[in-house]
Amino acid sequence: MTRPSEKGTSGAAPAQNSVVMIVDDDAAIRASLDSLFRSIGLETRLFGSPAELLGGSLPNGPGCIVLDVRLPGVSGLDLQGQLSRQGIEFPIIFMTGHGDIPMSVRAMKAGAVDFLSKPFRDQDMLDAVSAALERDAQRRSQSAAKDDLRAQYETLTAREREVMGYVTAGLMNKQVAGLIGLSEITVKIHRGSVMRKMGVRSLADLVRKAEALGVSQTRSNTDQT
Amino acid sequence: MTRPSEKGTSGAAPAQNSVVMIVDDDAAIRASLDSLFRSIGLETRLFGSPAELLGGSLPNGPGCIVLDVRLPGVSGLDLQGQLSRQGIEFPIIFMTGHGDIPMSVRAMKAGAVDFLSKPFRDQDMLDAVSAALERDAQRRSQSAAKDDLRAQYETLTAREREVMGYVTAGLMNKQVAGLIGLSEITVKIHRGSVMRKMGVRSLADLVRKAEALGVSQTRSNTDQT
């Protein structure tokens, strides 16, 4: 959104410390991509097989994966599934020398950023990587925000979470008290702790955080619109 | 969500009144798809060209479009762009006899549900249509909910909307009053009207509706987390 990626522009390097992971069994292609990405200031890591990628430690910073579909051992598509099952969410760009349409469709359905047939133009690859890094930056910032939120939520006691769920569902203190068998004053105390621990000063903000966390009690009484 | 679409099952007709729009210049293919879809209880509409589709009136109910890429006049991909620019959001399934990978990738990036090479298996097409109709149902229910919401919001006066923005941002009545130069009592009156017109009985619900509408004032004071 902030910067329309302008297809065809040459020097688009979204984040200077981004890492491009290149997985290809052909050393010549690895080298060629390596120099291509380095030429625009991106870091690279080279892998000759999926195993090497899975074995080594992955970068902590932003990055993306450039992956040959036809690989020794598992195929690129299988690797895509394996990575996502392991919670590794780097955007993936596929390359192939002998791909077909079903293969490309399957990859795109599974969330690939792009699927390039070899030989491809350098600029097409750079555009794809640029889009992938943009997507990764987006994902990372969302994920970071979610983690902070979850960390705050973790500091709540069980009771506090329970109260938070009902309060953000729109119930009054006395209703919450009735539902979980407490006095209203106790609910107020928990509610106060929730506000403090969640770092908010208004119910509105608490509701938003609860929504982001998915912890609002989904109502069964009150409100029939 | 309600009914897992079970890939590979034959008689999967998600919604009985769904319409499949078939756009192909080959009458034999139109006829063949027509009978395929009718065999599982779906309605169909046949078009020999993009112009026919754009010219006629589109169904109001749920549906999807099955589109040949190579068409007289504009290409299927162009039609995809044209439709989305016109706000027509039926999910699209592409078919092609002479497609290539870049074409399929472009179509998928633009949101196509699937991209099938001719000849395809009937079951593959049915699975694709099933997925497309599922997606359309999802889209329609979300869109309907959003429309209802917006209709409620439309009934608010300018002042009420202003107050709603500040209130759902977490400001107290007296703060809102100070910001827009009113007495607190007047803010309370507007606030009450907002609650009534938006059909909510708790601030929590109002905040959720405001979020869905994107009308919360994004805070400049209060809250530094």
Add this chain to the structure above:
DNA sequence: GATGCGATCATACCTAGGTATGATGTGGCC
């Protein structure tokens, strides 16, 4: 056994939210 945390509740007090009644003013429309 002492310490500490979480949970519970009471009393007391203050602020914030919500509504009813009534009144005034403005601008648009028939």
Add this chain to the structure above:
DNA sequence: GGCCACATCATACCTAGGTATGATCGCATC
């Protein structure tokens, strides 16, 4: 001119929210 919707505000009254103080209890840890 009269009507109506919108907006404004006051007084009055009630409910809901929020916090401080202080106290009791259970449980786990040191």
